[in-house]
Amino acid sequence: MATYKVKVATGTDLLSGTTDSISLTIVGTQGESDKQRLNHFGRDFATGAVDEYTVQCQQDLGELIIIRLHKERHSFLPKNPWYCNYVQICTPNGRVYHFPAYQWMDGYETLALREATAKTTADDSLAILLEHRQEEIRAKQDFYHWRVFVPGLPNYIHIPSYRPPVRRHRNPNRPEWNGYIPGFPILINIKATKFLNSNLRFSFVKTASFFFRLGPMSLAFKVRGLVDCKRSWKRLKDIKKIFPGNKSVISEYVAEHWAEDSFFGYQYLNGINPGLIRRCTRLPDKFPVTDCMVAPFLGEGTCLQAELEARPWVEFSPLQAPFCLLPAVGLSQTPGPDCPIFLPSDSEWDWLLAKTWVRYAEFYSHEGISHLLEAHLIGEAFCLAMLRHLPMCHPLYKLLIPHTRYTVQINSIGRALLLNEGGLSARGMSLGLEGFAQVMVRALSEITYDSLYMPNDFVERGVQDLPGYYYRDDCLAVWDALERYVTEIITYYYPNDAAVEGDPELQSWVQEIFKECLLGRESSGFPTCLRTVPELIRYVTIVIYTCSARHAAVNTGQLEYTSWMPNFPSSMRNPPMQAKGLTTLETFMDTLPDVKTTCIVLLVLWTLSREPDDKRPLGHFPDIHFVEEAPRRSMEAFRQRLAQISHNIRQRNKCLPVPYYYLDPVLIENSISI
DSSP, X not given: OEEEEEEEEEOOSTTOOOOSEEEEEEEETTEEOOOEEOOOXXXXXXXXXXXXXXXXXXXXXXXXXXXXXXXXXXXXXXXXXXXXXXXXXXOTTSOEEXXXXXXXXXXXXXXXXXXXXXXXXXXXXXXHHXXXXXXXXXXXXXXXXXXXXXXXXXXXXXXXXXXXXXOOOOOTTOOSOOSOBTTBOSOOOTHHHHTSOGGGSOXXXXXXXXXXXXXXXXXXXXXXXXXXXXXXXXXXXXXGGSSTTOOXXXXXXXXXXXXXXXXXXXXXXXXXXXXXXXXXXXXXXXXXXOHHHHHHHHOTTOOHHXXXXXXXXXXXXXXXXXXXXXXXXXXXXXXXXXXXXXXXXXXHHHHHHHHHHHHHHHHHIIIIIIIIIIIIIHHHHHHHHHHHHOOTTSHHHHHHGGGGTTHXXXXXXXXXXXXXXXXXXXXHOXXXXXXXXXXXXXXXXXXXXGXXXXXXXXXXXXXXXXXXXXXXXXXXXXXXXXXXXXXXXXXXXXXXXXXXXXXXXXXXXXXXXXXXXXXXXXXXXXXXXXXXXXXHHHHHHHHXXXXXXXXXXXXXXXXXXXXXXXXXXXXXXXXXXXXXXXXXXXXXXXXSOOHHHHHHHHHHHHHHHSOOTTOOBTTOXXXXXXXXXXXXXXXXXXXXXXXXXXXHHHHHHTTOSSOOOTTOGGGOBSSOOO
């Protein structure tokens, strides 16, 4: 008789426990145990519990390789889900085996779990293990399918029985909640996530905090009459009253200095869209600036060409009209008498409105390209391809899974809020839904693999030596720590190039990203296969950075730079100026978004910028997927490097009038979850 001591850990989130019957089967290299029921009368498997049991077997089972958890009906209790963290088994000889689960069992079902040692296909020799990993992939590919949301954008997860939400009118005679939050005239369609697999959904805590913090704030806006007011703002100072109790050092600085040229330029270095700025050596033909125009602002002993080579430049997509090379702004890419170049010597309101047009163009460049496309949508494609092609035992699955947490659900909400008829892009942005989508489609057609490799990106944009570029400094520090961590993990499991090239699951993952995310566009430079260890290190570093730090850089500060709406307007109600000397305070105010549009946009950004509940900072890996000592040491070293980076950033910020902390590792989440 062999005795096995079993520990079963239930998740800590509210409602993780179950009263259903849980049984266990243990499979080893020398045999298989009988199915043994663990709990009795619904007393075990409570939320946060670690329950202990003894399993008796007729013989020693040898090395343990698989367990099966059976969730079955109690004779008198209703079915309820169960979230299992892990199972640990101590064998008769004292060896402890770890079986990670970290997933929900919703119905009456059997869940087979492998022992936690990470293995590629080449590491498996037992037929039962090879069959298990193949069956896991087949099951996930049967469940998770790709779907086209907008042609030309990355494909996304197909949610059974769910159609992209459309605008519906509220029926006051129906008692149930249809997804409307009082005073918030955009449908937040909860059905967008109803059909998600439980393992892709927010936790109970995150769900409650996300939706119930938005409700009271939107109701307060309703009571104050803000979301029903379609008139222009009467006075600039009234905009400060939108969030009277939500102030920070940066939001206060923005409201005070937004009109200054120096701060206007500073935001392209260390604002919330710091990846636009680039150096160029010649003016485009569409931007007819001359030495005579800018000579008064350049100082003695210099000229336009010299300054051009020394100064960074901001240019938007052809769908986004402005050019900006301070001290000059052009609002059209079709030069002519109706498209003047605006300068600081123009009237105060002409010059301010010209800069505000640039900030407006940056708003949808930021929201559509830098934030939604390059972080959320691409990150989701990385995630879905991983789920479909990497089994839980694969070392890359274990490395990547913390960086996919909640991404699918937040994107489902994001599509309902932004890319939806009646959503934010249709209601709060001048471009409208079609124009907003077109901007992203064009951007995806121009994205390259090298542009997502951050050290290359700064060099390609010619800003690798630009002083005061704290975003670049912090980005490269985090990148270096991440790349070292990835290198240590990858080289442990892939000792040579042949191991990389010969991993079919890895290659399938890479191929599917190329096909479903980049839509098979060869000019993107995205690989369709990986052949060497350095190639794999670069690829995985790009994936993790995209799903963590890249998102933090463009998300965390949204409200701080946008709560003072004139600094970052979501729409402009009048066309760009075609002549100088006509702008007044009144026309400036009439061009900005009205009160209702301002409040709708800021409500969304307020929600997305709140400190998330159930947060896991970069490097914080509470789920035990890796059990080998080498990767565990690498994880700890990674955390220590991030802690040092955080310390360095905070010390530097003490000396800055405008601190830059969006890439402080303690503020970066492991995944795109908000």
